[in-house]
Amino acid sequence: MRYTRVSVGGRAVWGRVGETDVELLSGSPLEGDPTVIGTVPVATARWLPPVVPPVFYAVGMNYPRHIEHAAKLGNPAAVVPERPEVGYRANNALTGHRSPIVRPAEVEGRFEAEPELVAVIGRTLRHATHDQAREAVFGWTIGNDVSARTWQHQDRTFWRSKNADTFKPMGPWIETDVDALAQTTTLRVNGEVRASFATGDMVFDPYDYIVEITRHNTLQPGDVLWMGAESTCRLEPGDTVDVEISGIGVLSNPVHLEGTPA
Numbered sequence: 179m180r181y182t183r184v185s186v187g188g189r190a191v192w193g194r195v196g197e198t199d200v201e202l203l204s205g206s207p208l209e210g211d212p213t214v215i216g217t218v219p220v221a222t223a224r225w226l227p228p229v230v231p232p233v234f235y236a237v238g239m240n241y242p243r244h245i246e247h248a249a250k251l252g253n254p255a256a257v258v259p260e261r262p263e264v265g266y267r268a269n270n271a272l273t274g275h276r277s278p279i280v281r282p283a284e285v286e287g288r289f290e291a292e293p294e295l296v297a298v299i300g301r302t303l304r305h306a307t308h309d310q311a312r313e314a315v316f317g318w319t320i321g322n323d324v325s326a327r328t329w330q331h332q333d334r335t336f337w338r339s340k341n342a343d344t345f346k347p348m349g350p351w352i353e354t355d356v357d358a359l360a361q362t363t364t365l366r367v368n369g370e371v372r373a374s375f376a377t378g379d380m381v382f383d384p385y386d387y388i389v390e391i392t393r394h395n396t397l398q399p400g401d402v403l404w405m406g407a408e409s410t411c412r413l414e415p416g417d418t419v420d421v422e423i424s425g426i427g428v429l430s431n432p433v434h435l436e437g438t439p440a
Contacts, residue, residue, distance in 0.1 A: 180427075181207050181317070182351035183274075185224040186216075195220065195351050208300060208316060208399040225275035227348045228319050229298055231402040233395075234267045234346075236323070237387060240380050240406030262382040262390040267404070268341040275350035278434040279324055281415055282342060287328035289414070292407035293365040293421040294321040295377050297384045298352050299401040303392050311388035314397065317354035320429040321404045322347040322421050324413070347421075347431045348402075356425040359383060365411055366420040373409035377423055380405065 180195035186202065192212065193200040200223050203212035208229070238255075239245050245258055273279070281289055300316025323346065330339035340346075359378030364371060384405055391397060413419055415435035422428040 179317075179354045180351040181354070182223075182228045182349065183226040183230075184218060185226055186218065190226055193218070193223075206400075225277070225350050227272040227274050228350070228352045229400050229402065230269060230272070231400050232398045233401045234269055234272075234404075235264045235387075235391065235401065236267045236340075236404040237262075237264055237382075237406040240382060241375070241408035242379070242381065243375070243408050245381075259381055262387040264387055264391055264403070265336075267346060268337075270343055271341045271346035273344045273347050273431070275347070275429055275431070277347070277431060278344065279322075279347060279413070279419070279431050280344045280434050280436050281413070282326070283436045285326045285329065287326075288412060290325050290327060290410045291365060291367075291413050291419050291421070292323040292325065292410050293363050293373065293423075294323050294407050295358055295361075295363065295384075295405045295423060296321045296348060297358075297388075297403040297405065299388075299397045299403070300399055302399065303388065303397040306389050306392040306397075308385050308389055311385040311392075314388060315384065316399070317352040318356060318358040318423075318426055319348060319352045319402075320350075320421050320423050320426055321402075322419065322429060322431065323404060323407060325410075347429055349429050350427055353426045358423070358426070361424040361426065363408070364420075364422045364424075365409065366422070367411060367413065367417050369418075369420075372411040375408040379408065 192203040199217040202216040205212040365373040
């Protein structure tokens, strides 16, 4: 099953995605069994981030080749982690499928995309076992972790470099019936493949992180966990970036320069 959120008359509505139509739902599938209240065509749907998380968790340096590449660039943090450690991102950075990624006018240097698998939590969880962690995942979606690297090096935190408005496209939907770790992640810019890797080739998998998080934090339905990327790719205004994870879908976003016409 594929669930999403779309804008209908300026209002966010949950939907169930079919081949040609999105069935509009009376409420969130994370909170019960909603009924169908209408439809909109898939072709004209205005996609929103498929969930607005109570807490936005994110993983870094979780693919061996990413760590190796970062180490060659002199990043002192580029070491294989000894245990799952998680960070946070800001909901204001979220944007939906087909919505623009806006590069701030003052950003200079590397402006990059990272294609990521995203786990969506479906139940309240504390002190989880590995099996409970598996059962707690409602489904999977796709994220594009956009970063302004100069800001990342200038600031003591990632508050601008990873959390500026539109820097976290997510969508287009949540897929509930897929073995996410058996898939392939592909990053394309203007139709050209820039990266492709085995989605599950992680140092620690999502369930390892869920177990670790719930040792200290209670996970809630709708929380998301972005799982990191193996590769990065530079973006420029005028580009269109696609992140595809087989078995889930394609997240596509144009890149605009702040202050220029859309």
